[in-house]
Amino acid sequence: MAEQDLAPIALTLDHLFLEFGGLSVLQNLSLTLRAGELLALIGPNGAGKTSVLNCICGIYRPSRGSIRFAEQQLVGRLPHHIAQLGIARTFQHGEMFQGMTVLENLLVGRHARIRTGVFGEALFSRAVRAQEILHRRRVEEILDFVELSAFRHRPMASLSFAQQKLAGFARALALEPKVLLLDEPSAGLNRDAREDLARFILRIKHETGIPMIWVEHDMQMVADLSDRLYVLNHGEYLTDGAPKEVLSDPKVIAAYLGGAKHEAA
Amino acid sequence: MPSSSGYFRTHYDQDLRFIDTRTQRYCLWLLLAWLAIYPFLATEMLLDLANQVLLASVGAIALMLLTGFAGQVSLGHAGLLAAGAFTAGILFKEFAAPVWVTLPASAAIGAVLGLLFGLPSLRLRGLYLAVSTLALHFIVAYLGGEYEAKRGFSSGIVIDPPVLFGWVLDSAQAWYFVLLAASAGTLLLAANLLRSKTGRAWRAIHDREAVAEALGVNVPAHKLLAFVISSSLTAMAGCLFAYFRGFVSVEAFTLFLSIQYVAMVIVGGMGSLLGALLGAAFVVLFPYGIEWAMAILPIPTRWSGMVFAVDYAAFGLVMIAFLLFEPQGLVGIWRRMQNYFLLWPFKQQLMRK
Numbered sequence: 001m002a003e004q005d006l007a008p009i010a011l012t013l014d015h016l017f018l019e020f021g022g023l024s025v026l027q028n029l030s031l032t033l034r035a036g037e038l039l040a041l042i043g044p045n046g047a048g049k050t051s052v053l054n055c056i057c058g059i060y061r062p063s064r065g066s067i068r069f070a071e072q073q074l075v076g077r078l079p080h081h082i083a084q085l086g087i088a089r090t091f092q093h094g095e096m097f098q099g100m101t102v103l104e105n106l107l108v109g110r111h112a113r114i115r116t117g118v119f120g121e122a123l124f125s126r127a128v129r130a131q132e133i134l135h136r137r138r139v140e141e142i143l144d145f146v147e148l149s150a151f152r153h154r155p156m157a158s159l160s161f162a163q164q165k166l167a168g169f170a171r172a173l174a175l176e177p178k179v180l181l182l183d184e185p186s187a188g189l190n191r192d193a194r195e196d197l198a199r200f201i202l203r204i205k206h207e208t209g210i211p212m213i214w215v216e217h218d219m220q221m222v223a224d225l226s227d228r229l230y231v232l233n234h235g236e237y238l239t240d241g242a243p244k245e246v247l248s249d250p251k252v253i254a255a256y257l258g259g260a261k262h263e264a265a
Numbered sequence: 266m267p268s269s270s271g272y273f274r275t276h277y278d279q280d281l282r283f284i285d286t287r288t289q290r291y292c293l294w295l296l297l298a299w300l301a302i303y304p305f306l307a308t309e310m311l312l313d314l315a316n317q318v319l320l321a322s323v324g325a326i327a328l329m330l331l332t333g334f335a336g337q338v339s340l341g342h343a344g345l346l347a348a349g350a351f352t353a354g355i356l357f358k359e360f361a362a363p364v365w366v367t368l369p370a371s372a373a374i375g376a377v378l379g380l381l382f383g384l385p386s387l388r389l390r391g392l393y394l395a396v397s398t399l400a401l402h403f404i405v406a407y408l409g410g411e412y413e414a415k416r417g418f419s420s421g422i423v424i425d426p427p428v429l430f431g432w433v434l435d436s437a438q439a440w441y442f443v444l445l446a447a448s449a450g451t452l453l454l455a456a457n458l459l460r461s462k463t464g465r466a467w468r469a470i471h472d473r474e475a476v477a478e479a480l481g482v483n484v485p486a487h488k489l490l491a492f493v494i495s496s497s498l499t500a501m502a503g504c505l506f507a508y509f510r511g512f513v514s515v516e517a518f519t520l521f522l523s524i525q526y527v528a529m530v531i532v533g534g535m536g537s538l539l540g541a542l543l544g545a546a547f548v549v550l551f552p553y554g555i556e557w558a559m560a561i562l563p564i565p566t567r568w569s570g571m572v573f574a575v576d577y578a579a580f581g582l583v584m585i586a587f588l589l590f591e592p593q594g595l596v597g598i599w600r601r602m603q604n605y606f607l608l609w610p611f612k613q614q615l616m617r618k
Contacts, residue, residue: 057479083481097472099536100465107462108469112481114462118490121461122454128461129281136277175481 007034010211011056011087011179016065018051018235025051026062026235033179036209038201040222040243043232044256049215050092052232053181056213057089058082069179084112088177092184092215094164098157102148102167105156106139109174139174146170146200162193169200180204182214186221194218198225223247231255281460300445304438312437314550319444320506322545323451325529327498329541330455332530334464335491336471337386338394341401342526345496347518348374349503351409354422354513364427368504375500376493378405383492387485402523409515421514424507440509447505451498455538458494467491468536528580532587534594543595551583552576 011033018026026048033039041049054060056067058079067074074082088109097105107114114135120128143149146166151159159167165185172180185201186194198221204210216222222229222243229246231238233255239246246252272286284290304312324346331337349371356362356370378401385397413419426435434440458464466487469477478484507513525548533544555576591597 059475059479078483079475079478080481080483083479089479091476095473095476097469097476099472100468104465104468108465108477108482109480111462111466111469116462118458118463118494121458121463124457124461129278132281132461133277136280140277171480 379496534596
């Protein structure tokens with residue numbers, strides 16, 4: 001853990017507030033993600049976990065507070081700009097482009113990295129062709145990584161839900177992110193698919209060192225894989241720390257299981 | 266070299282080609298040969314029909330890019346055609362401008378109009394967007410009508426045949442080759458855009474706008490780009506239309522024309538360039554088919570004056586039938602036929618895309 005604390009900061013949320021009309025969603029939230037860290041964001045339903053991700057990638061605009069990434073303020077920037085800076089995410093329900101092939105889905109994920117202009121594209125100039133091949137090659141590596149190469153030309157709609165979620169993972173990786181946001185990657189997957197997923201998450205962590213914020217409901221998975229847990233309850237910070245300590249914390253248990261007063265314990 | 270080996274692909278470049286296998290290449294040559302001799306074999310009537318289809322296909326491809334791929338509905342298509350036609354007509358009448366001036370001018374006017382009338386797409390979608398694009402139609406029609414009235418061309422503007430490299434375009438056969446080149450050029454341009462970054466971004470926006478944005482696609486810019494490119498191509502088609510007919514008048518650009526273009530996209534098959542071509546052919550040839558059917562069917566002569574009414578009604582019915590029973594359009598039917606013959610003689614499950 002000491003080593004983790006020394007790692008440089010990748011992303012900081014500083015005193016973040018999010019409100020929809022009179023409804024307060026996030027209150028005074030501060031969070032630091034360090035380089036190479038796998039941070040799991042947990043909390044009961046409605047705690048605001050996905051809202052945190054939506055604030056980071058610009059879909060929601062926090063009413064107060066700041067989000068800093070690579071010395072840049074993210075609050076107030078448009079989602080596509082934030083993605084171009086190198087923050088990629090997956091979605092809880094996959095949200096894949098159903099009418100496109102697996103390959104095309106990943107190439108959309110790579111949009112921000114492809115440098116071609118519309119006039120060159122209209123004529124499909126030599127430079128555009130070279131770019132397309134270059135990025136195809138990179139996308140093939142990512143497809144190979146998530147073991148979906150065989151499905152490259154298949155329409156996304158013909159893949160199973162588990163495969164689509166893996167493809168969503170690959171689509172986020174295609175951006176070559178500096179920070180990866182995972183929104184319940186295991187939701188809707190069976191045991192086998194979850195084990196595959198766990199393997200991919202660990203491989204990303206160890207092979208690329210991309211720091212991740214991982215919203216998750218599967219406590220066992222989170223406890224086994226993550227470096228640190230960060231618990232949200234009703235939009236507020238509850239606690240954070242090493243998985244084993246956090247999961248045995250009476251405050252966390254109370255938050256999950258309801259209002260039983262465990263404070264005395 | 267792939268041509269001397271089997272059809273196995275050995276390089277990613279092969280996936281980017283339109284024509285990869287020998288069979289495809291032979292088919293393309295056959296098609297080109299057929300297209301080249303067609304005007305010399307066809308009757309005057311058939312040649313004129315081919316010209317109309319080719320001209321409509323330019324506009325249909327342009328609308329397919331906007332509606333079928335980028336997912337932005339537009340009812341302003343007739344207005345854009347009119348804008349291109351009037352740009353050609355006015356520049357010809359006022360400045361005696363040649364075609365190599367009027368065509369780029371039409372493209373520029375189309376691009377500007379596309380940008381302006383694309384702006385509502387940043388806030389509106391679906392039916393609301395369609396209604397806002399309708400404004401384009403009426404504004405252009407009004408301005409065109411005003412020009413005709415003020416300058417005393419109340420029956421329309423007559424344009425001389427264009428001169429290309431000292432060659433006067435006045436025969437149907439010459440027009441055939443010009444329109445074929447225009448159609449093929451538009452098709453190639455559209456296909457190129459669709460196999461690169463911009464086309465993928467359009468399709469992504471069509472499918473899931475918010476997700477595309479979260480992946481780094483500048484959604485407003487790409488929507489406007491779709492409007493600009495589509496409008497520019499359409500206005501150029503309008504300019505060609507003006508020269509082809511030799512005559513420009515607001516009466517030619519009715520709301521029904523816009524609906525016909527939307528019909529080309531729907532009947533042809535959303536999200537397919539082949540669909541745009543099939544749809545253009547279908548919608549252009551449809552009234553002739555109805556006329557022919559009424560001529561050979563034993564219909565009382567007192568009804569024969571109603572050919573236009575029957576035409577409209579049948580057109581409406583066909584549109585409804587396609588929306589209900591074949592949402593993938595003619596392309597859907599074509600793909601099913603292909604599947605059937607690929608698997609023949611084995612029985613097949615219907616493949617859903």
